[in-house]
Amino acid sequence: MAKKRVVSATINGEVVEFLCEPRQTLLEVLRDTLDMTGTKEGCSNGNCGACTVLLDGRPVVSCLVLAMEADGSEIRTIEGVARGSHLDEVQQAFLEGAALQCGICTPGFIMQTEALLQANPNPTEEEIRFYLAGNLCRCTGYDKIVRAVQAAAQKRLATT
Amino acid sequence: MHDFDYERPVSLVEALSLMARHNGHARPLAGGTDLIDQMRLGRHQPGALIDVKRIAELNVLAADADGLHVGAAVPCCRIVEQPLVNQQYTALVDSCRIIGGIQIQSRASVGGNLCNSGPAADSTPSLIALQGVCVIAGPAGTRRVPVERFCTGPGQNVLQPGELLVEICFPPRPPHSGSHYRRLIPRNEMDIAVVGVGAAVELDESGRTIRAARIGLGAVAPTPLWAEEAGALLAGQPADDVQFARAAEAARKIVSPITDMRGTREYRIHVTGVLVQRVLRAAVARARGEAFTYLPGH
Amino acid sequence: MATADKRPYKVIGTRPVRHDGADKVTGRAKYGGDMRLTGMLYGAMVRSPHAHARIVSIDTSQAEALPGVRAVVTSADMPAQGDRVVELGEGAANMRHLTANILARDKVLYRGHAVAAVAADNVHIAEQAARLVRVEYEVLQPVMNVLDAMRDDAPILNDDVRTESLGAAPQSPDQSRPTNIAKHFLFEKGDVAKGFAEADLVIEHEFDTAMVHQGYIEPHNATALWNTDGRITIWMSTQGSFTARQQTAELLRVPVSSVKVVPMEIGGGFGGKISVYLPPVAALLSRKTGRPVKLQMSRADVFEATGPTPGSHMRLKLGVTRDGRITAGEAWIAFDAGAYPGSPVGMACMCVFACYDVPHGRVEGFDVCVNKPRTNAYRAPGSTHVAFAIETIVDEICEKLGLDPLEFRLKNASREGTRRVDGPVFPRIGMVETVQAIRDSQHYQSPLAGPCRGRGVASGFWFNVGMKSSVTATVNLDGTVSLIEGSTDIGGTRTSIAMQLAETLGIAAEDVNPTVVDTDSIGYTDVTGGSRVTFATGIAAVEAARDIQRQMVQRAALLWDVDPAAVKYDDGRLLGPAGKQFTFKELAAEIHQTGGPIIGSGTSSSATQGGAFGTHCVDVEVDPETGKVQILRYTIAQDAGTAIHPSYVEGQMQGGVVQGIGWALNEEYWYDDRGTMRNATYLDYRLPTCYDVPMIETMIVEVPDPQHPYGVRGVGEVPICPPPAAIANAIYHAVGVRMRRLPMSPPNLLSEILQRFQD
């Protein structure tokens, strides 16, 4: 069997070292090895966006990243979004806007929204929908998700 | 997934020697957006993955006197942000903006799209239209292959064991030229092309006559196609709907699509014609510097 | 708006933040797949590559020999079931079929049918071992289409199936030969021949719809521990922990009381997470290994081997007078049940004419086995299919007679007292009000301009069920209340239940702390499904609150030393003689001094709901050269009875509409001729993304259901019913073709458009 190797990455601001096999995906290591189960698994083939994390600032589907590829990188997951016990604007907007029903898609949508607002602090509805198209939600019909993203953007714009 | 080794070379020389050492049992890994899923399904079971994302030569994205160089490992998200590509190689931007969703584009490379050699690859028709040439390095040195001759069948291409695609280079775009890619998908995003068409046109100074045109087609044959004749018959013709319709007819003649879960054969033939006309219209508008907005999926 | 009563409520109708929200936006909430136990093994299933085959032999020796493999099970490890039929809370089930669906016995009946399972140290070893299980098959001819399966010479799936006749259907003549037609329904009302004779216009068409999947984002999962004392614990995502417990116990033939189901957070269900697939298998693997075992499906498994909703073939006929009054209706409905009997065709028969007062009607339905996964409920099961048929015919009639489609609906709508073709008489319902709401909406009133654009409307009906629920609630010293319930929360029901308790007690929603607990910790509670939770578990919560009220009254009486009859509970206060008064909080602080804890409990069991109606309006634009449809604008009006938490009512409406849009336009099980689903990925199955749909405008209509203390009606299911018909009608008004086949995908629509221009 291929040797396990030590991988070192900065996850949510902290340097984390873990052992993994080449065939383990970043999603698998986050969930099974590091017990960070906030990142969800819906398809394991890049089709649903539930496993979205930020890798060196870019949103990626962690089910299509090998854990070893993450060596030396910086990763942000849903567990690192709240500041201490304070929800950030996106989380708050999802909560207040009832933008989740079952909630399985929510971590992925929140991470993708973080990436969107980083790249485009004041997106139009069209731009929001285009940017979030890689994230599936089967419960909400997206209406309240899009509104929550709009609300989060406005709140951030107002405070900066 | 099956068991395999992972290597991350930082130079082309190192990568080629790793490929040689694994003697045909290694596969290059770029963004992994095709490969990792295919391995999960057991469709490929390489003994080792050679991660090409840290190799400088495969990460070039720049223009020089020869034209534009796009390293094989450059992800779509870098291409869509590159200013020159946005001004002159718009078909490529159109393609890279719609491969997967934003998350996929953070990783997916044009090189991987081409080397995966799927008939429906969204960037390949644009590469063909923009006259891309593949630079391939291997144990026997470097060779160049025009993109339209790269794919040989579904999932198959001209790469020999031990060879790597290094970059795709494009000649400089002439003045008064424009290009566009669009596809028909049932959804508006996150879908695989039922038909994809890329075209590049060059007009004369008046903007009324076509000097040259190249058209690439996707998802309508075992490989992406260069609709050579359809492009050639536009040369010297007025840039109008009558001519676009003639080109569409010619394009329809060379396609040999299948019926599958993405569409029927008849549908694909029909839509090939529709898209060729729409794409030519858009490419011409861009060549003329006219305002042209394109909403992916619509 | 067509609201009946002015609401006197303080909590109901407000929009508090949901109680489980913080956990779900921070990733802390634990879903079934997040389960981790010390010593846990990972499992993998071996599944059939064939749609129809006889199992000749299974050789597990190579798999067992792989290092890291701890156990392999096959159907030989499942107890025999014989001919038992068991009531499982969601209707009676033939245990022989149920067990064969968990692990195939002598035959595989669909591609993806589970044949064996492996437990190993990690998931990669388990998957590798699963590939090493050698199964020899004798491949049989599959039958994929419902009409083909009904033919006399069709390949037969189940040797033990004979046609069961229901309603007024005559006993099927041949009970000696096996058949694929498992059930035959017949409902009749009045005299159909007479009804059609009275009609000035009769329209009749045939319709086809493809099999579709619920598409919940979370795959099925189960983690099981079979302890040495014989007790089995299952951690899983399920819509109903009690039915999961009962199914698991029946399948394993152990006492129900020896199984505990711990419902984890659930990532969507829509009817698809009621049947169990993995728990018995995980339990068997656990018994063999002595360790907890976790099983999780891949996305392809979810498509191929869970319970999608049937494809159908329907024939529908409607007669009307010149002035637009329905005289008669007739429907012939065949559903593909999948591998084993049990499609919701009976429901379809009851729904098909339910929106209208049809004086003479006849409805026939068939439940037919085909080589596809055994179908299951999907949001208003059966009703969307028939709404597509009836509502497009109604639109055609209106067009032919030059009538406004909403006026036609108002004229013929079911109301209180209307008798359905299958018998029951409607109590107070809100069909008329939803039509009026759309008629008066800004959307319907505004013009739609532009080429190839069209507007369509359609209505839909769903029963909504009552069934059983339990709630207990404990008063805390600080005046908050801990609420314990058994209804798994898929879309904010913790909050809608807590709000009803809070309303009844006159306290704030935030002062109620709801928890969903396992099957050992609360009384029996039926599934989260059938649009029932806010209704029935709500009733139980109101009962529990009233129980608390009674006890609080006694405590106050004790403190004041008066007769309890002299104490009144009023809006969160206890009022005694001579102006004596406690707030809920004040008295809560005293409960330990006045006799100890106060625990209220409530159950609901037999309440039936009046039913829910919705009317939708959609604008589309069709690309006539490619057949592609864009949804420009969408408005839904639905009777919610009383909206407890309007945001989550809207959310149900919006979510249902978008599922309906997916069903209408692109979703389908696409099979090749070997019976393999070729699009078992999200990418190729194509549920709508947010870039495919506009905002979904909602109009909550409130016609309170008198059977609920606050007038609640279930809202979860009916929103999926009208979209395919509404969109088909809009397409017609855009480009002049009537679509009678789902999905109305670009190739399907274009071929109709091209044909029209040829004719």
Ligand SMILES: Cc1cc2nc3c(=O)[nH]c(=O)nc-3n(C[C@H](O)[C@H](O)[C@H](O)COP(=O)(O)OP(=O)(O)OC[C@H]3O[C@@H](n4cnc5c(N)ncnc54)[C@H](O)[C@@H]3O)c2cc1C
């Ligand atoms: C959800 C999802 C949506 C998608 N949508 C689209 C879409 O809309 N349109 C589309 O065209 N594709 C789509 N794809 C497919 C895929 O993303 C693209 O084909 C992508 O461009 C592949 O690039 P990659 O860098 O990820 O390649 P990889 O997966 O890393 O590699 C692909 C193949 O190329 C080989 N390879 C890679 N680099 C080299 C090299 N330098 N030399 C030789 N061989 C090499 C690999 O060995 C492998 O066989 C989608 C995939 C997913 C998961």
Ligand code: FES
């Ligand atoms: S789990 Fe990674 S995209 Fe679905």
Ligand code: FES
């Ligand atoms: S809230 Fe359930 S999938 Fe989005």
